[in-house]
Amino acid sequence: MTSKEKGILIVLSGPSGVGKGTVCKALRGCAPDLVYSVSATTRVPREGEVDGVNYFFKTREQFKKLIDTDQILEWAEYVGNYYGTPRQFVEETLNSGKDIILEIEVQGALQVKQKFPQGVFIFLLPPSLDELESRIVGRGTESEESIRSRMSVAMDEFRLMDYYDYAIVNDKVENACSRIQSIIVAEHCRKDRVFSKIKQWMVEVK
Amino acid sequence: MTSKEKGILIVLSGPSGVGKGTVCKALRGCAPDLVYSVSATTRVPREGEVDGVNYFFKTREQFKKLIDTDQILEWAEYVGNYYGTPRQFVEETLNSGKDIILEIEVQGALQVKQKFPQGVFIFLLPPSLDELESRIVGRGTESEESIRSRMSVAMDEFRLMDYYDYAIVNDKVENACSRIQSIIVAEHCRKDRVFSKIKQWMVEVK
Incomplete structure (x- = not known):
């Protein structure tokens, strides 16, 4: 309606193996206006990686300060390094009126939900177990034990679907992309988003 | 997910002049799977009109009985005849797994909401006043006084937008259709709709 409408934070999550990364990659092709959240990390940049594009590269001290000042929407430690989602990049994108998508593990998504409940949380499902x-x-790459363990974690994660707004089946990547795009369009049409504009109309006429 | 998933009732409403009928007509072309609600009326069939297709034709006594037995989702009297939405056709369509759309005035939509709160209520807006x-x-066809009166009614109806789930702008008919289709896809992806299937998975594995 107005050019100053805020963007929407879309959080795409789901169990390991469900295809989050593949769907997000395909989305880049079919939803070019969507901004992709850039993570912060304390790990050393690899050759060719650009600060602010691939990651925001931080020292451990910088990262800890971001956590302490509530500037990280979610974070985890992995193989001795911190990884997380900086709030500033997300909020600046939303304030510029653009939608931003965050692809993230199930536990991280729940952290984001606590700090950013106005986000739209999408759980990606496999077509079947x-x-x-x-x-x-x-x-x-997985041993039989590791496969059983991953399936067991997935079962626990399915239970957490209850905290999400939407659940979409990744039967085909293009279908999943199209469903995500429909959800984004629909969320922009939510009454509350449009109502503020209409209130102006009523003031104009009164 | 399963073939036995219930359909969704979509209620398309908005002030007179906003283009509900045009959008609904265009939807028939681009959303062939969508079923269109058939109204009941006590008015006499015109030549070529088929019972159950154009309308369900009823006597006044039959119509009153439908009202008394809660078989009408909304109704109004217009130029001496009753018009309304029979519950049975809507529920049979939903139970068969198909989505059904009901194009209706703002006041009628609120009646439907009371009887069928699980419906998806879409308010159609003009691009501007x-x-x-x-x-x-x-x-x-309207006198200046009638135009002023219609605009005044529209202003009252905009306030009722708050009871709706979505509001879409009818800037171009094809855009409005596409937004409605996105809303339908998104509503089918709502977590609660999908959750029951996932619960089965958890039973299977336990």
């Missing part, structure tokens, strides 16, 4: 298992097996 | 006025004027 068998399909999820064969995708994990298909990576060829 | 000037545009609404010129659409009403453009019909060429």
Whole structure:
């Protein structure tokens, strides 16, 4: 309606193996206006990685300060390094009127929900449990024990779907993308988003 | 997910002159799977009108009985005849797994909301107040007083937008159709709709 309408934070999450990364990559092709959240990390940049594009590279002290000042929407430690989502980049994008998508593990998404409940939380599902298992097996890098463990974690994560707004099935990547795009359009049409403009109309006429 | 998933009732409403009928007509072309609600009426069938297709034709006694037995989702009297939305057709369509759309005046939509709160209520807006006025004027059938009166009713109806789930702008008919289709897709992806299936998965594995 107005050019000054705020963007929407979309959080795409789901169990390991469900295809979050593949769907997000495909979205870049079909939803060019969508901004992709850039994570912060304390790990050392690899060759060719650009600060602010691939990651925001931080020292441990800088990262800890971001956490302490509530400037990180979610974070985790992984193989000795911090990884997280800086609030500033998300908020600046939203204030500029653009939508931003954050692809993230299930636990991280719940952290984001606490700090940013106005986000739109989408849970990505496999078409079936068998399909999820064969995708994990298909990576060829997992032992049988590890596959069982991943499936068990996935089952726990399915229970957390209740904290999400939407659940979409990743039967085909293009279908999943199209569903996400529909959700974004629909969320922009939510009455509360449009109502403020209409209130102006009523003032004009009175 | 399952073929036995229930359909969704979509209620499209908005002030007179906003283009509800035009949008609904265009939707028939681009959303062929959507079922259109058939109204009941006590008026005499015109030549070529088919019972159950154009209207469900009822006697006054039959119509009153439908009202008394809560078989009408909303109704009004207009030029001496009853018009209304029969519950049975809506519920049978939803139970068959199909979505059904009901195009209706703002007051009627609020009646439906009371009886069918699980419906998805979409308010159609003009791009601007000037545009609404010129659409009403453009019909060429209204006196200046009648135009003022219609605009005043529209202003009252905008306030009722608060009872709706979505508000979409009818800037172009094809845009409005596409937004409605996105809303329908998104509503099918709502977590609660999908959750029941996932619960089955958890039973399977336990």
